[in-house]
Amino acid sequence: MKQFIAFVRKEFYHVFRDRKTLLLLFGMPIAEIVLFGFALTNEIKNTRIVVCDYANDAASRRIIDKLEVSANFEIERILMSHQQIEEVFREGKIKLVVVFPANFNNDLTHLNKAQIQLIADASDPNTGGTLTNYASNIIMNYQSELQGLQNIPYQIETDIRMIYNPELKGATNFVPGVMALVLLLISVLMTSVSIVREKENGTMEVLLVSPFKTILVVISKAIPYFFLSLINLSVILLLSVYLLDLPIKGSVLLLFAESALLIITALSLGLLISNSTSSQSTAMIIALLGMMLPTILLSGFMFPIENMPVALQVISNIVPAKWYYIIVKSIMIKGLGFSAIWKETLILVGMTLFLLVLSIKKFKVRLA
Amino acid sequence: METATVISTEKLTKRFGNFTAVNEITFDVHQGEIFGFLGANGAGKTTAMRMLCGLSNPTSGKATIAGFDVFRQTEKIKKNIGYMSQKFSLYEDLTILENIRFYGGIYGMDRKTIKTKSIELVEQLGLKEEASTLVRSLPLGWKQKLAFSVAIFHEPKIVFLDEPTGGVDPVTRRQFWDLIYSAAERGITVFVTTHYMDEAEYCNRISMMVDGYIKALDSPANLKRQFGAANMDEVFYQLARGAKRGE
Numbered sequence: 029m030k031q032f033i034a035f036v037r038k039e040f041y042h043v044f045r046d047r048k049t050l051l052l053l054f055g056m057p058i059a060e061i062v063l064f065g066f067a068l069t070n071e072i073k074n075t076r077i078v079v080c081d082y083a084n085d086a087a088s089r090r091i092i093d094k095l096e097v098s099a100n101f102e103i104e105r106i107l108m109s110h111q112q113i114e115e116v117f118r119e120g121k122i123k124l125v126v127v128f129p130a131n132f133n134n135d136l137t138h139l140n141k142a143q144i145q146l147i148a149d150a151s152d153p154n155t156g157g158t159l160t161n162y163a164s165n166i167i168m169n170y171q172s173e174l175q176g177l178q179n180i181p182y183q184i185e186t187d188i189r190m191i192y193n194p195e196l197k198g199a200t201n202f203v204p205g206v207m208a209l210v211l212l213l214i215s216v217l218m219t220s221v222s223i224v225r226e227k228e229n230g231t232m233e234v235l236l237v238s239p240f241k242t243i244l245v246v247i248s249k250a251i252p253y254f255f256l257s258l259i260n261l262s263v264i265l266l267l268s269v270y271l272l273d274l275p276i277k278g279s280v281l282l283l284f285a286e287s288a289l290l291i292i293t294a295l296s297l298g299l300l301i302s303n304s305t306s307s308q309s310t311a312m313i314i315a316l317l318g319m320m321l322p323t324i325l326l327s328g329f330m331f332p333i334e335n336m337p338v339a340l341q342v343i344s345n346i347v348p349a350k351w352y353y354i355i356v357k358s359i360m361i362k363g364l365g366f367s368a369i370w371k372e373t374l375i376l377v378g379m380t381l382f383l384l385v386l387s388i389k390k391f392k393v394r395l396a
Numbered sequence: 397m398e399t400a401t402v403i404s405t406e407k408l409t410k411r412f413g414n415f416t417a418v419n420e421i422t423f424d425v426h427q428g429e430i431f432g433f434l435g436a437n438g439a440g441k442t443t444a445m446r447m448l449c450g451l452s453n454p455t456s457g458k459a460t461i462a463g464f465d466v467f468r469q470t471e472k473i474k475k476n477i478g479y480m481s482q483k484f485s486l487y488e489d490l491t492i493l494e495n496i497r498f499y500g501g502i503y504g505m506d507r508k509t510i511k512t513k514s515i516e517l518v519e520q521l522g523l524k525e526e527a528s529t530l531v532r533s534l535p536l537g538w539k540q541k542l543a544f545s546v547a548i549f550h551e552p553k554i555v556f557l558d559e560p561t562g563g564v565d566p567v568t569r570r571q572f573w574d575l576i577y578s579a580a581e582r583g584i585t586v587f588v589t590t591h592y593m594d595e596a597e598y599c600n601r602i603s604m605m606v607d608g609y610i611k612a613l614d615s616p617a618n619l620k621r622q623f624g625a626a627n628m629d630e631v632f633y634q635l636a637r638g639a640k641r642g643e
Contacts (some may be wrong), residue, residue, distance in 0.1 A: 034501020038490065045489040045530075132438025234547075236448045236477035237556075239471060240502040 035248040043252045046296040053218070057210040057260050058135040058189055061203070061267040075159060076104040078116050083132035091144070091170050095126065100162045113147065123149045124159040136174075136184065145187045160188045203268040204356035205329030208349040210264065211257050211287060212294045212323055217315040218253045219298030226256065227302075242391065250295045257291045258284070277363030283356065286369070289376050290352045294319075297348075298384035303390040323349040351375050400427045402554055402585045403448065408457035410443050417443040419608035420457065425601075427553070430576060430586045432596050435605030436636045441589045442558065444605070448587070449556055456583055462553040474505070478547035478555040478584075482562065486543050488532040492523055496546055497529055503550035517545055537568030541575060548579050555579065557588040561595065573598050594629040602628075604635050611635050 043050065077095070081088050095101045104122060107113065116122045127145040131136075135142035146163050150156030164186045171184045222248065226232040235245055261284070268274045276283065298315065305311045324330055326340065327349035333341055344350050351372040358364040366373070403425035410418040416452040425431045435441045446452040448461055450470035459466040462476040486495045493514055512589040517586035518527045521541060533540060534622070540560060548555050557576075561569045580586050588599065596602055596616060612619055612635060615626055625631045 030506070031504050033500045034498055038487070038494070038498045041490055041494060042487070128502075140488070229488075230481045230485045231487065233481045234484075234485040234499075235502070236451055237474060237477065238499075238502050239504065240472040245625055 031250060032244055035240065035244065036251050039248055039252045049218075052213055053256060054260065055261070057264050058267065060206045060210070061264055065231075074102050075100060075123060076121065077101050077126060077159075078104050078107055078113070078122050079164075080107040080110065080113060080125060082108075082130040084130040085133035087133035087136050087142075087363075088128040091128075091167060092126075094166050094170055095163065098162070098166055100159075100166075117147075117149055120177070123155055124163060126163060140210075141183045143185045143187055148188070160186075166186070172242060202270065202329065203264065203274055204353050204360060205327065207261065207264055207287070207356055208290070208327060208329070208352050209320070209323055210260055211290055211352075212349060213248075214257050214260060214317055215253055215291050215294030216298040216301065216319045217312065218256075219250055219295050220301040220305075220311040220315050221308050222249050222253075222262040223299065223302035224305060224308050227306050228308055238254065243312065243388070246299055246391070249300075254288075254291055254295065258288070261287050274360070276360050278359035278365065281367060283359045285357050286352070286359070286373065286376075289373065289380065290348060293348045293376055293380040293383065296380055296387055300383055300387035300390065303387050322347045326350060327353045329353055346379075348376060348379055397611060401425070402427045402462055403431075403587065405448075406457055407460040408444070408447060408459050409455050410440075410452065411445055412457045416608050418447070418454075420603075421608075421610045423603055423610060423613055425554075425585060425587060427585055428580050428583050429601065430580050430588065430599045432599030432602040433587060433589045433605070434596055434602055434632065435589075436639055439605040439639065440608040440638075441605055445556055445558060445589060447588070449477060449479055476553045478552040478561050480543050480547040480555070480557045482558045482560075484536075484539055484543060486531050486539065486546065489530060491528050491530055492518060492534075492542060494529045494548060495542070495569065499546045500549055505550055513549065515603075517549065519544060537564055537571070540564055540568070540572055544572065544575055544579075548584055552584065554585040554587060557586065559589055561590065561592065566594075569595070593632055596628045596632075604632070606635055606639050 040119065077303075079092055079095070081092065092103065092106070096103050101124075107116070107125075110127075113127075116125060118340070125147045126170050129143060129145075132142050132144075137226060144167060146160045148156040148160050167184055167186055223232075226235065232245075236242060265276065265280075265283075288324045299317070301311055301314050301318070305314065322344075326333070326336075326344040326347045329349075333344050333350070336344070355369045355376075358369050362368075400457065400528045403423075404498045404620050405424075406422050407420040408418060408422070409416065421444060433441055433445065443452065447466060448459065450461075450466060450473045461473045464470075464472045464476070466473065487498070488614060490498065496514040496517060497510050500514065505513075515527075518524050521538075523538065524533065525544070531542070534542070543558060544555075544557070547557075561572055564572065569592070569642045576586050576588070576598075588595075590596060599616065601613065601615050603610050604619075604620060605611070612622070612631070614622065619625075619631050623634050625634065
């Protein structure tokens with residue numbers, strides 16, 4: 029035990045002496061959360077929009093005026109035909125098109141009911157959502173103005189079309205994604221690099237000759253990164269609750285327990301990588317390519333898995349982040365308990381055991 | 397000098413597939429002896445040494461280190477040996493004291509002993525002022541001396557040195573050997589591999605490995621007489637010329 033403490037203390041020295049890496053490890057999640065946070069709360073001003081006015085009557089012009097006057101929009105031009113809309117979007121400068129049907133004023137005054145179509149470019153879902161909200165608000169304003177004046181229940185319906193990304197995945201998805209990414213990055217990358225560094229420096233040989241148990245070498249190396257990951261996790265959660273107003277609906281304890289599980293999965297993976305390579309740069313490349321890319325691409329937090337080709341959907345099952353992502357979303361956003369996520373938890377446990385057994389086997393082979 | 401045997405091997409062999417890296421080597425090393433383990437690159441020195449340290453399991457043969465069997469008692473062997481690897485084996489981002497204390501710690505020494513001994517050690521090495529500086533900033537010669545001192549910090553019976561003086565200037569090498577002598581005087585057996593023939597002269601006895609076999613084993617003086625050579629360089633060339641394994 030004394031030996032173990034001496035070793036863990038040494039590992040903490042390594043971590044704290046390497047200021048740059050430490051800064052990066054703590055700075056990165058904060059930066060990511062803050063960036064996503066600003067993307068979320070971003071107020072959009074003076075966005076250039078295009079109006080397609082088939083009506084060209086009093087009501088439509090009144091609304092166009094209101095749009096123009098608002099701080100949010102600036103009307104780039106007024107189109108007269110539907111064909112041009114697609115072109116406008118392709119150019120990419122315009123994010124929102126407002127379409128007034130012919131007889132807009134007529135419908136409104138005689139049927140008390142008219143429609144306006146809002147077409148948004150949702151390839152950036154946040155912007156798309158925000159723009160249509162702003163426009164709808166302005167239109168609603170106009171509607172209540174009319175109602176106030178004449179006491180007739182006028183109704184203007186806004187028909188919102190999101191093009192390019194009809195699902196409009198919310199940015200709330202980013203927090204669980206960033207959590208998975210950060211935990212995996214620290215745990216896989218840092219453990220594997222730190223073990224391989226001992227090999228590269230020749231200190232591993234000395235450790236193997238010493239009476240210190242090799243399995244303890246590995247455990248002591250993992251401990252600082254385990255705690256670092258938990259601290260990072262807390263920072264991310266605090267930021268997401270207080271900065272992004274994204275409450276944790278489920279049990280915080282369960283969330284931490286599941287995260288600890290993912291950290292252990294990641295540490296075993298880092299161990300496996302470090303046992304399979306002998307240079308830091310190789311370990312880093314494997315960790316980055318083998319871990320970061322699948323986590324970003326196949327965990328479902330950037331791109332919906334359901335939309336992928338079947339082959340990729342199958343492959344996504346072996347990405348630990350996918351299961352963790354489902355777990356975190358269930359706990360944080362849906363507020364579900366353990367009964368809803370036991371399957372995913374079991375899968376992660378299975379992966380961890382598999383990786384651990386594999387890496388310990390590899391470790392022994394190296395010693396023979 | 398006592399003559400207790402601390403390393404004893406009998407037909408110790410290591411095979412990797414069809415390749416026999418170490419072929420039935422048999423030798424004894426006595427307590428307090430400085431035993432030079434020489435051979436060209438690829439002769440099997442490192443493999444032999446790894447077996448003796450418990451890093452690698454022998455294929456066949458027998459060996460006891462400090463009275464313990466290399467097949468069954470590797471854990472006990474590890475407690476009784478020190479090791480200094482070819483590569484510099486201290487942590488560059490730790491201070492001198494932290495390095496000493498870390499190695500003391502993983503050998504299970506108690507806190508008090510570590511504390512008093514580590515202070516003694518830095519004073520002995522003349523590094524008292526630098527005790528709290530990072531090892532990274534020390535010159536190579538000092539690092540090597542420190543690495544050796546750390547390897548024998550837990551007072552092992554035997555210390556294995558794998559080409560300890562690579563890249564060090566002759567003056568520092570001489571100082572390094574002073575440390576080795578004083579360790580040997582304290583009764584620590586020194587098992588050292590080297591490429592420098594002047595260093596070979598410093599050893600009590602030398603074994604020469606060629607292609608996995610021990611081709612010669614005696615004191616430097618006797619070896620020179622036996623091969624009719626003026627210095628160890630010539631002895632080495634005569635033996636190594638017959639080697640089939642390339643560099």
